[in-house]
Amino acid sequence: MRHFAYSRPATFDEACHNAGHTRFLAGGTNLIDLMKSDVERPAHVIDIGSLPMHHIEDQPDGGLRLGALVTNADTAAHPLVVERYPLLASAILAGASPQIRNMATNGGNLNQRTRCHYFYDPAMACNKRSPGTGCAARGGRNRIMAVLGTSDACIATFPSDMCIALAALNATVNLHGPDGERTVGVRDYHCLPGETPWRDNILQPGEIVTAIDLPPAPFGPHHTYLKVRDRLSFAFAIVSVAVGLCMKDGRIGRGSIALGGMGTKPWCVPEAEALLDDRPPSHSLFRDVAGRLLHGATADRDNAAKIRLAPRVIERALWQAVSGTPQSQTDKTIR
Amino acid sequence: MNVISTPVGQSVSRIDGIAKVTGQAKYAAEPHPPGMLYGVVVNSPIARGRIDTVHDAAARQVPGVVEIMTHLNRPHTALFEKAYMDGLGVPGAPYRPLHDGEIHFNGQPVAVVLAETFEAAREAAMLVRVDYERWPHNADFKVSLHQKYMPSKTRSNYVPPRPRGDAARAYALSTVQVEGRYHLAPEHHNPMEMHATTVIIEDDGAFTVWDKTQGPQAVQAYLAGALALSKARLRVRNPYVGGAFGSGLRAVYNVFLATLAAKMLKRPVRVTLTRPQMFTHVFRPEAIMDIALGASRDGTLQSMIVEGVTDTSRFEHNMENIVIWGLINYRCPNATADYKVAPRDTYTSSDMRAPGAATGVNLLEMAIDEMAYACTMDPLAFRLHNYSDTDAMHDMPLTSKALREAMAQGARHFGWQRRSMPPGSMRDGRELIGWGMATGIWDAMFSPTSARARLGQDGRLHIATAASDIGTGTYTILAQTAAEAFGMPLDRIDVELGDSTLPQCPTEGGSWTAASAGAAVWLACLSLRRKLIDMLARSKNAPPWVKQDTVTLEGGILHDVTENGPVSLSLPDALSLAGYDALEAEETAKPGLRGKISQMRKARFTHSAVFCEVRVDAELGTVRVTRLVNAVAAGRILNPKTAASQIRGAMVMATGMALHEESLMDERVGRFMNHNFAEYHIPTHADIPDMDVLFVNEHDDEVSPLGVKGVGEIGMCGTAAAIANAIFHATGRRHRNLPITPGA
Ligand SMILES: Cc1cc2nc3c(=O)[nH]c(=O)nc-3n(C[C@H](O)[C@H](O)[C@H](O)COP(=O)(O)OP(=O)(O)OC[C@H]3O[C@@H](n4cnc5c(N)ncnc54)[C@H](O)[C@@H]3O)c2cc1C
Numbered sequence A: 001m002r003h004f005a006y007s008r009p010a011t012f013d014e015a016c017h018n019a020g021h022t023r024f025l026a027g028g029t030n031l032i033d034l035m036k037s038d039v040e041r042p043a044h045v046i047d048i049g050s051l052p053m054h055h056i057e058d059q060p061d062g063g064l065r066l067g068a069l070v071t072n073a074d075t076a077a078h079p080l081v082v083e084r085y086p087l088l089a090s091a092i093l094a095g096a097s098p099q100i101r102n103m104a105t106n107g108g109n110l111n112q113r114t115r116c117h118y119f120y121d122p123a124m125a126c127n128k129r130s131p132g133t134g135c136a137a138r139g140g141r142n143r144i145m146a147v148l149g150t151s152d153a154c155i156a157t158f159p160s161d162m163c164i165a166l167a168a169l170n171a172t173v174n175l176h177g178p179d180g181e182r183t184v185g186v187r188d189y190h191c192l193p194g195e196t197p198w199r200d201n202i203l204q205p206g207e208i209v210t211a212i213d214l215p216p217a218p219f220g221p222h223h224t225y226l227k228v229r230d231r232l233s234f235a236f237a238i239v240s241v242a243v244g245l246c247m248k249d250g251r252i253g254r255g256s257i258a259l260g261g262m263g264t265k266p267w268c269v270p271e272a273e274a275l276l277d278d279r280p281p282s283h284s285l286f287r288d289v290a291g292r293l294l295h296g297a298t299a300d301r302d303n304a305a306k307i308r309l310a311p312r313v314i315e316r317a318l319w320q321a322v323s324g325t326p327q328s329q330t331d332k333t334i335r
Numbered sequence B: 001m002n003v004i005s006t007p008v009g010q011s012v013s014r015i016d017g018i019a020k021v022t023g024q025a026k027y028a029a030e031p032h033p034p035g036m037l038y039g040v041v042v043n044s045p046i047a048r049g050r051i052d053t054v055h056d057a058a059a060r061q062v063p064g065v066v067e068i069m070t071h072l073n074r075p076h077t078a079l080f081e082k083a084y085m086d087g088l089g090v091p092g093a094p095y096r097p098l099h100d101g102e103i104h105f106n107g108q109p110v111a112v113v114l115a116e117t118f119e120a121a122r123e124a125a126m127l128v129r130v131d132y133e134r135w136p137h138n139a140d141f142k143v144s145l146h147q148k149y150m151p152s153k154t155r156s157n158y159v160p161p162r163p164r165g166d167a168a169r170a171y172a173l174s175t176v177q178v179e180g181r182y183h184l185a186p187e188h189h190n191p192m193e194m195h196a197t198t199v200i201i202e203d204d205g206a207f208t209v210w211d212k213t214q215g216p217q218a219v220q221a222y223l224a225g226a227l228a229l230s231k232a233r234l235r236v237r238n239p240y241v242g243g244a245f246g247s248g249l250r251a252v253y254n255v256f257l258a259t260l261a262a263k264m265l266k267r268p269v270r271v272t273l274t275r276p277q278m279f280t281h282v283f284r285p286e287a288i289m290d291i292a293l294g295a296s297r298d299g300t301l302q303s304m305i306v307e308g309v310t311d312t313s314r315f316e317h318n319m320e321n322i323v324i325w326g327l328i329n330y331r332c333p334n335a336t337a338d339y340k341v342a343p344r345d346t347y348t349s350s351d352m353r354a355p356g357a358a359t360g361v362n363l364l365e366m367a368i369d370e371m372a373y374a375c376t377m378d379p380l381a382f383r384l385h386n387y388s389d390t391d392a393m394h395d396m397p398l399t400s401k402a403l404r405e406a407m408a409q410g411a412r413h414f415g416w417q418r419r420s421m422p423p424g425s426m427r428d429g430r431e432l433i434g435w436g437m438a439t440g441i442w443d444a445m446f447s448p449t450s451a452r453a454r455l456g457q458d459g460r461l462h463i464a465t466a467a468s469d470i471g472t473g474t475y476t477i478l479a480q481t482a483a484e485a486f487g488m489p490l491d492r493i494d495v496e497l498g499d500s501t502l503p504q505c506p507t508e509g510g511s512w513t514a515a516s517a518g519a520a521v522w523l524a525c526l527s528l529r530r531k532l533i534d535m536l537a538r539s540k541n542a543p544p545w546v547k548q549d550t551v552t553l554e555g556g557i558l559h560d561v562t563e564n565g566p567v568s569l570s571l572p573d574a575l576s577l578a579g580y581d582a583l584e585a586e587e588t589a590k591p592g593l594r595g596k597i598s599q600m601r602k603a604r605f606t607h608s609a610v611f612c613e614v615r616v617d618a619e620l621g622t623v624r625v626t627r628l629v630n631a632v633a634a635g636r637i638l639n640p641k642t643a644a645s646q647i648r649g650a651m652v653m654a655t656g657m658a659l660h661e662e663s664l665m666d667e668r669v670g671r672f673m674n675h676n677f678a679e680y681h682i683p684t685h686a687d688i689p690d691m692d693v694l695f696v697n698e699h700d701d702e703v704s705p706l707g708v709k710g711v712g713e714i715g716m717c718g719t720a721a722a723i724a725n726a727i728f729h730a731t732g733r734r735h736r737n738l739p740i741t742p743g744a
């Protein structure tokens, strides 16, 4: 870890108007690790813990606003989240460990960085960490890397579970920056690596995530978060699927689906979701949806298993949602 | 007072438990001598080459940095490679930290930053830049297989396989044949406590080195040799060790570098490794075994051909006993085995819990399961059908082998008889249920060990030996042994371990500590008891009833029954009547003539039978281990509670071996890439079911003086295979690579 300046501003204006190489500190479960590993080297750490973003608020439209500083644990346990967005609670509980979820915040989860081994190890070439050095993950040990949305420059997986549910729920991200406030759909929040893999998301310098807005979710019990990982707890997804379905008389009215562990960002394909519109559930339909979601998936050296596994996980998740029996995150049996 | 009349064999909780959970137990990185410097190691990012230039100007600018030690400015060390040899007996040229500018492996230390604070040392370490001249390397096991060889000088504990019959011919003639290549990924030990050293400089200039090691006397000898220091002025301590599993069998570079820095700067120094640095030294070698089994239709094994290769470094020849186990454990008229090592440009692989057997037994037991199925025989029945009552490889009788009983008891407990044979035939909803089993075998070893027993005026019995309790419960079982041998309540016994100045004890490993140190403590206590009564009987102040053959020592009190009724004497009184402040006795347990003859004529092993249930999602292939039963035959069990913990811990580790643990080598750079606990997966609670451990009655007074065989490693052997075999039973799919990960 290198020397850095530290401040804990009380207002957004103070927090946003800082020149130079700064990083916001929320729960610190990701940032501090990266600083210890010499991956992040901010000159100035701005602790945003005093900013007023600690609440979950009911919205007039029946939605919810999740403050950026509410912890993942508190969010998953909040009665309104449990009642209206069990899919989100489930995805959060599928991630990390209780200790980490107690520290981790919603804003931090959205902005967490990839777990690519090569990104984490400053001895290795990495375009995301050190632009222009190359991508050591290509041709390397990359069974955890992405197969969708990759570029020549970077194949890093976006690792969050929570954000996969947020994408399926079509959440919106509220930002406060030096030039004022704006909102962005969560599906547009993260960037594809393209030629600029160092940009994880659309956040501009000085911009802070203040809250995440959830629109009303009409899924009832027809949702699930299904995560396949290397061990039964405390591991990032190899493949995960968040699904919400509006069911009517045994037919799917409309569906929302996002993939985790597979893409360089939460992976959503509107054309795949459109296939579900007003259709009865069937194996062939779900196979088509999976095929459409995985269209263009490309494996590198070690991660072809993801492409083999994903269709089966997608189909199972869709059936779980259809039958209104979402995956439990404590009983590890996959129903 | 809690008096247990026969403390040995009781489930006594750890006597060091309170010290551990209250933070009083001091580990290697915890002493804080005044003026201590913090050392942070800089590691090489390349696998082979030479250091061109070390750019340390920026690092030296960091306030608090005192020195940056490299091969260029380090103080004098031993001239000859031989001086770096350690007790493990790995042939070759040991790696010498900071010896010169040559790089032998990725992660090799190239500099140590020493600073007044840890933060300064770490920051400066990040600023050290090193230019290298890169040389070609190979870190790919598949490539190194082409260069496999048999070292001309073998490792001291290496057991060469002994062929019998004509295995090739018998295989060709066998009606049932199974052949395949089995593979185990490299693994890292990853004890919870990371390797660390604190060097304290005593007033007279002597060094006290607190090190995380399994052998304080071995580290003392190593440092004395490698750093040309006098043994008399070098004390190594490791009273508490937070797990090791073999990673502390050889001196790790932190102890060399910390001591070297203390010598250079004449200041106390601490060097701790980070978790990523735990992936820059010893690991369990990657292994392949080519196995060919032949049997007649009735399930009688006719031929066994086992060819194994493990990796080693380019500079040392690490060897393991991976190919012999099937030859020993199965009655099969024709058998042969071959073993070689394959060199690659990494650090030297070495012993990790049940070295050799964890690899060899598990991979072989997977093949045995295939053979049982090829013969359409129940896997347990197949093993019983081919059971050997002797060491079939050396054609030697065994001191004991209660494996048959272990199989029977384990099977009964598990409910094996309810198993339906065809794979995929047991199902619960979407889950396929699989039942698998395997047997385990491991050496039962005994090494010469000394211990001291001392009775003080306070009436307490003090036991001392240079053994290491690496978290296994050694303190506790030695106290129990002393309590029984001396006739003393457990709570009046102190045990001192982990100090090179104590009576000689071999490095903790191989599951021999309970048998060896236990025997030494037993002898020392008997000797002290005899001495006490003798001295007392001889003293003119002593009561007349004190005689060697009539007096008893029980509950810490001397008793006798005379015509006038019972009489007794407390130990402090006995000492003062005898005219002593304290009495002590030291004894060495070693095989006597009878023991030596027995060692030549009889083989000795622990055995186990492991049963496992898995549930596998029929479509996704995800695996859950839902039951594990391990029936262990390990001679006398000194403490069922700590012993069962050892077995359970090993079963957790073996579950990791079967399903999770794999150090991912990037061959292009020779570096293990998943070097942290987020990405190197060890089992979590969710991965581990209730585990039942049964100890089978096995009386064996030949194997070691106390009839103890040791339980530290047997739990590894067979468990991973039982899981893999259960997965086959569930799904009908054979996996020959461990670990079996999602999508595999
Ligand atoms: C061992 C381990 C296992 C894990 N497993 C999982 C898992 O299985 N699934 C999963 O989803 N996650 C997992 N995580 C990741 C965890 O969810 C994240 O570390 C956590 O959500 C980050 O939140 P934080 O508040 O601690 O962020 P911090 O570490 O404080 O910040 C992370 C990043 O976000 C930025 N940031 C934080 N808040 C804001 C804001 N309001 N506005 C703008 N920028 C901001 C910071 O500047 C920093 O760059 C794991 C983490 C660890 C260490």
Ligand code: SF4
Pocket (backbone or CB within 6 Å): A114, A116, A117, A118, A119, A125, A126, A127, A128, A129, A134, A135, A136, A137, A138, A145, A153, A154, A155, A156, A197
């Ligand atoms: S995949 Fe991306 S994060 Fe990983 S090494 Fe390549 S550029 Fe870096």
